[in-house]
């Protein structure tokens with residue numbers, strides 16, 4: 001009897017919550033975000049075309065998985081979109097090199113498909129978008145906050161900033177400007193700065209560091225997933241705002257980062273490359289006070305993240321592609 005009541009209550013709670021649509025949910029961030037939302041009993045639909053032929057770990061979970069392309073307007077209709085209370089559009093070609101190599105697709109996936117979503121949802125549908133903070137790029141010792149101008153240079157950076165502009169024109173939206181993400185995911189990416197350095201350290205390769213003094217801000221992948229949950233749960237106080245999302249006390253140059261990794265993996269070797277350039281000239285110190293003032297707290301630390309990567313990367317199955325490049 002008590003058990004039945006608990007089950008009924010659970011069912012009620014589940015259906016009382018917004019239904020969530022996540023595009024690109026089988027990606028690096030998507031896997032971890034979906035896992036966090038499942039823990040909270042949300043009803044989740046994922047659209048992902050498995051662009052990297054990645055194994056779809058999500059199918060075994062309790063979600064509705066649609067192997068669709070976000071560009072397919074015949075499938076992603078007004079009727080379909082209106083059945084969701086929250087939309088998290090993650091699907092994108094992510095990173096400067098892949099966008100440079102596929103410029104038309106980058107525009108269609110990263111920007112045009114977002115416009116299609118915004119054009120076809122009702123005014124009370126909530127959208128939470130991840131943007132990149134590449135493009136603050138003012139360098140020096142000045143802190144960037146959410147009002148600092150974003151001037152991305154790469155096609156990737158431009159497509160994301162444009163998608164943020166589109167999403168924020170919908171009066172029920174939040175944009176999270178993510179710092180450089182680190183940590184393990186079921187769809188692993190080793191092309192992200194911290195993950196890449198740790199992977200090279202493990203493989204005993206010497207890393208060439210270009211733009212070594214450029215400052216970056218960092219965020220643990222689980223905190224990204226927690227922030228999406230936090231936005232859903234605190235939507236009314238967060239909505240119609242843009243938030244930086246990174247560890248407030250971790251603004252480090254690439255050389256400082258390499259030295260942090262060396263403390264944990266002492267064999268890590270790196271040398272300075274004076275010639276290569278960062279396509280988005282990402283050199284910034286970011287303040288994350290706004291999201292902290294809205295009550296969000298971070299659980300991850302760079303140090304623990306490096307330790308986790310040091311174990312996790314060693315256990316990755318060999319022979320799979322772990323990069324967007």
Ligand SMILES: NC(=O)c1ccc[n+]([C@@H]2O[C@H](COP(=O)([O-])OP(=O)(O)OC[C@H]3O[C@@H](n4cnc5c(N)ncnc54)[C@H](O)[C@@H]3O)[C@@H](O)[C@H]2O)c1
Pocket residue numbers: 023024025026027028029030047048049050051052068069070071089090091092093094109130131132133160177178179180181187189192324
């Ligand atoms: N990882 C980061 O450091 C970071 C930082 C800032 C913003 N973001 C944003 O977060 C989102 C997810 O990034 P990620 O790191 O998980 O990248 P990812 O490449 O691992 O994930 C992208 C996902 O989108 C899917 N996809 C690509 N094209 C598609 C299409 N046409 N239709 C359907 N699905 C498609 C891919 O299969 C993949 O699962 C992106 O929007 C990215 O711009 C990521």
